[in-house]
Amino acid sequence: MWLGSSVRDRKPHCPGSSVPRSPRRHSARLWVEALEDRSLLSGTVALAPSDDSPLIGESVTWTATAVDVGVNPVYQFSAAPHGGTFHVVRDFSPSNRFAWTPMQEGAYDIRVNVKDGYQASETASAVVTDEVASRVTGSQAVVTPTANPLVALYSVPPSSARSVFVQFAVASDDPAWRNTDTRAVVPGKSSNIFIAGMLPNTTYEMRHVFSDDTGSVPLSFTTGSIPANLTIPAFTVQQPPGPESDPNQDMIFHQLIQGNPQAPSLVATDLSGLVTWYYDLSQSGFTLAKVGQSLVPGGTLLLNGVDRYTPIPTAPNVLREIDLAGNPVRETNLAAVNAQLAALGFEPVHAFHHDVQRLADGTTVALAYPERTIDVNGTPTHYVGEMVLVLDTNFQVKWAWDAFDHLDVHRGPVLGEVTQPGSPEPTGVVPLLPAVDWLHVNAVSLSPTDGNLILSVRHQDWVIKIDYENGAGDGHVIWRLGAGSDFTVNSADPNPWFSHQHNAHYIDDHTLILFDNGNTRQASDPAANSRGQVWTLDETTMTATLVLNADLGDYSFRLGSAQRLSNRNYSFMSGSQGDVPPPRQFGQTIEVLPDGTPSYVLKVASPEYRSYRVRTLYEGTDDALAGAPRKVESVVINDGSAQRSMVNRITVTFDGAAVLDPGAIELRRQDGTPIHFLLDVSVVGGRTAAVLSFAGPEFVGNSLADGNYTLTVRADRVHDRWGRELDGDGNGSAGGDRLVRVSRLFGDSDGDGDVDAEDRERFRSAFRTSACEPSYLWYFDFDGDGDVDGQDNGQFNRRFRRS
Numbered sequence: 001m002w003l004g005s006s007v008r009d010r011k012p013h014c015p016g017s018s019v020p021r022s023p024r025r026h027s028a029r030l031w032v033e034a035l036e037d038r039s040l041l042s043g044t045v046a047l048a049p050s051d052d053s054p055l056i057g058e059s060v061t062w063t064a065t066a067v068d069v070g071v072n073p074v075y076q077f078s079a080a081p082h083g084g085t086f087h088v089v090r091d092f093s094p095s096n097r098f099a100w101t102p103m104q105e106g107a108y109d110i111r112v113n114v115k116d117g118y119q120a121s122e123t124a125s126a127v128v129t130d131e132v133a134s135r136v137t138g139s140q141a142v143v144t145p146t147a148n149p150l151v152a153l154y155s156v157p158p159s160s161a162r163s164v165f166v167q168f169a170v171a172s173d174d175p176a177w178r179n180t181d182t183r184a185v186v187p188g189k190s191s192n193i194f195i196a197g198m199l200p201n202t203t204y205e206m207r208h209v210f211s212d213d214t215g216s217v218p219l220s221f222t223t224g225s226i227p228a229n230l231t232i233p234a235f236t237v238q239q240p241p242g243p244e245s246d247p248n249q250d251m252i253f254h255q256l257i258q259g260n261p262q263a264p265s266l267v268a269t270d271l272s273g274l275v276t277w278y279y280d281l282s283q284s285g286f287t288l289a290k291v292g293q294s295l296v297p298g299g300t301l302l303l304n305g306v307d308r309y310t311p312i313p314t315a316p317n318v319l320r321e322i323d324l325a326g327n328p329v330r331e332t333n334l335a336a337v338n339a340q341l342a343a344l345g346f347e348p349v350h351a352f353h354h355d356v357q358r359l360a361d362g363t364t365v366a367l368a369y370p371e372r373t374i375d376v377n378g379t380p381t382h383y384v385g386e387m388v389l390v391l392d393t394n395f396q397v398k399w400a401w402d403a404f405d406h407l408d409v410h411r412g413p414v415l416g417e418v419t420q421p422g423s424p425e426p427t428g429v430v431p432l433l434p435a436v437d438w439l440h441v442n443a444v445s446l447s448p449t450d451g452n453l454i455l456s457v458r459h460q461d462w463v464i465k466i467d468y469e470n471g472a473g474d475g476h477v478i479w480r481l482g483a484g485s486d487f488t489v490n491s492a493d494p495n496p497w498f499s500h501q502h503n504a505h506y507i508d509d510h511t512l513i514l515f516d517n518g519n520t521r522q523a524s525d526p527a528a529n530s531r532g533q534v535w536t537l538d539e540t541t542m543t544a545t546l547v548l549n550a551d552l553g554d555y556s557f558r559l560g561s562a563q564r565l566s567n568r569n570y571s572f573m574s575g576s577q578g579d580v581p582p583p584r585q586f587g588q589t590i591e592v593l594p595d596g597t598p599s600y601v602l603k604v605a606s607p608e609y610r611s612y613r614v615r616t617l618y619e620g621t622d623d624a625l626a627g628a629p630r631k632v633e634s635v636v637i638n639d640g641s642a643q644r645s646m647v648n649r650i651t652v653t654f655d656g657a658a659v660l661d662p663g664a665i666e667l668r669r670q671d672g673t674p675i676h677f678l679l680d681v682s683v684v685g686g687r688t689a690a691v692l693s694f695a696g697p698e699f700v701g702n703s704l705a706d707g708n709y710t711l712t713v714r715a716d717r718v719h720d721r722w723g724r725e726l727d728g729d730g731n732g733s734a735g736g737d738r739l740v741r742v743s744r745l746f747g748d749s750d751g752d753g754d755v756d757a758e759d760r761e762r763f764r765s766a767f768r769t770s771a772c773e774p775s776y777l778w779y780f781d782f783d784g785d786g787d788v789d790g791q792d793n794g795q796f797n798r799r800f801r802r803s
Helices: 334-342 520-525 757-764 791-798
Strands: 028-032 042-047 060-067 073-081 086-094 095-100 106-116 124-132 142-145 154-155 163-170 192-194 201-212 219-222 237-240 251-256 266-270 277-278 289-297 300-307 318-323 328-333 352-358 362-366 370-376 379-384 389-393 397-402 436-439 441-446 453-457 461-466 477-482 488-490 500-506 511-516 530-537 543-549 563-564 570-578 585-592 598-604 608-614 633-637 649-654 667-670 678-684 685-691 705-715 740-745
Touching: 042 106, 060 073, 060 106, 060 124, 073 095, 073 334, 086 095, 086 334, 142 219, 154 163, 163 192, 163 563, 192 201, 237 277, 251 289, 251 598, 289 608, 318 352, 318 362, 328 334, 334 397, 362 441, 397 705, 441 500, 441 520, 453 500, 500 563, 511 570, 530 563, 530 570, 543 570, 563 608, 570 608, 585 608, 633 740, 649 705, 667 685, 757 791
Parallel strands: 086 328, 289 352, 352 441, 379 436, 488 543
Antiparallel strands: 028 124, 042 060, 060 095, 073 086, 073 106, 106 124, 142 154, 154 192, 163 201, 201 219, 237 598, 251 266, 251 608, 266 277, 289 300, 300 318, 318 328, 352 362, 362 389, 370 379, 389 397, 441 453, 453 461, 461 477, 500 511, 511 530, 511 563, 530 543, 563 570, 570 585, 585 598, 633 649, 649 685, 667 705, 678 685, 705 740
């Protein structure tokens, strides 16, 4: 059914009401709520979907038709829960079509804004409300294949729990579960999560776990084959993991140098080199995917791509976030960004490149190339510069930094790099060539102690810190690290400084890691190898101490990455070895011990920009240490007071974030009878807390009955993010249950195990009081009816002088 109305006539969605919805495709409903808004721009805009009855996880292509809105219309698409706040899903672009994949049932408002060119301010718009149906029809979960044969959609039924995650494992008698990230449960609605990181042609078990300790029996799903038309380079183990290799991060997220619709550039493998995930570009609208990708915690990825609107065929003009099935989540493009930069007084940029990262506050930082003509000793000279862009959650420019305003153009590239016309270098996408490849920044990251930004400036042989201050900074250069920089080096190595480095970033408050390609050393010593380096920085004394300087046994003239692993080992990607041209080049992921000794090597038959060791595709990439296995930090009865007259709550707190499988906590009477309780699991201040409470006819006053109990926290059902079992017995090693004795005796107000005269005096002070009075003591209210009365007195007297 189609209904037309104006924007100003649209009625809000009232709380408590709902748009009719159904899991049956033929009965889902869609209607147009606004066709135009003539108050801003003359002309009309219509918006229509490819499917007017979509299910969760199905891609819907929205097509806008604009009449009389100008000769160069551009289209911006946004989405919102019906009546809610719109979020941009694709910024202004010449394309009047956008693919949107809803991930929860309900009514959604889809809006398109149209204007005549990027610089225009007046827009016309249309809003359509679309009803999305759930895949869940009852109380059972549903697993659905996706277009990617290694990815499944898991749909969790509605629940009153706070949150949910999904576990998956190769089917076996003893599954080795891996977990997705934890998602908040929307009351009354299903939760839907893409499951990724699975081997081809393999049967998996999947189950969901709610924060209240309820969940599901495992469901089976068998993955398919990787399509024969896709070319993925061979991965070969050259040195298998040794006894001291990191056992926790047993998957590798690979970023190959370039991808196209027949050759994925984003691939995940296990440590044996078997593919467990890939990004298929064939339906993406991209002709190329270039370097500059990252995993985002929560199961999405950020990447740079090239579509048909790029001004130069190889210039990445799209910045996109995708889910693990490859569906766009949000995106922007060069032209939209340049319109915003112009409004802020900045020059345009010509391509995204090398790096894009999600910052802790939800903003996104990306790199882009401007170009400027510089007077060098009286000669006009084209320079490729650097722009750092920080985008808000709608991918709108929030902060920008132009290197031309902050760095000395007269300090040219250390090795004199100039990009020539037709060059395959990333800087070959600027319009005026030849051009001095001045900086060639290849990494941007956050400084953890001050919220400033760290840039790896390859062609200056420097790492620099710029004043960002979480968006409040003025961009001035705070310091430079490297040869001829602001730091004094502390090292016995005769040639300690890095050159033409990659992936410099902090791994803790004062320690920096990077891949030292070593181009400048190679220029004077052809036998020089690339190195993996770790530096400790003292920003007070401006001293840089070289902690690790691992000779990797090879030379990679470009590409590379660096990572600290969970067990204090390190992993480096030496990404471009062998002979030029690229068909004979290869990359290596090299794990080294803290002393630099190699302990694992995986070769890929292709140049590779970066590789990162991970456990799952849901945690992003980081340098976190696993440390000791999780322990139970505390078990608190009630509010921690001594009384055991009532026991209505038990809180188990772990010493960090922990994953609780179903049945992780047991409570039994002294005779072994299990007690059925309610459980609520949450994370507060980085620590997981599990709260047991008691409700139902068997619990008078919502308290345990009198008696002795044993609380067991099962080590085999509590894990950290690395999959290691709980150190329940506190001996420093994974394994061993935590046992806690719990007792309850009504009237025992001091927890000494009896009801004596002291307890009687306290009871008398609370007798005949109610919950609104200061002298009311809730733990003497046996039946929980809000007062301490004669019935409570009778229960107390029955237990007086008992222990």
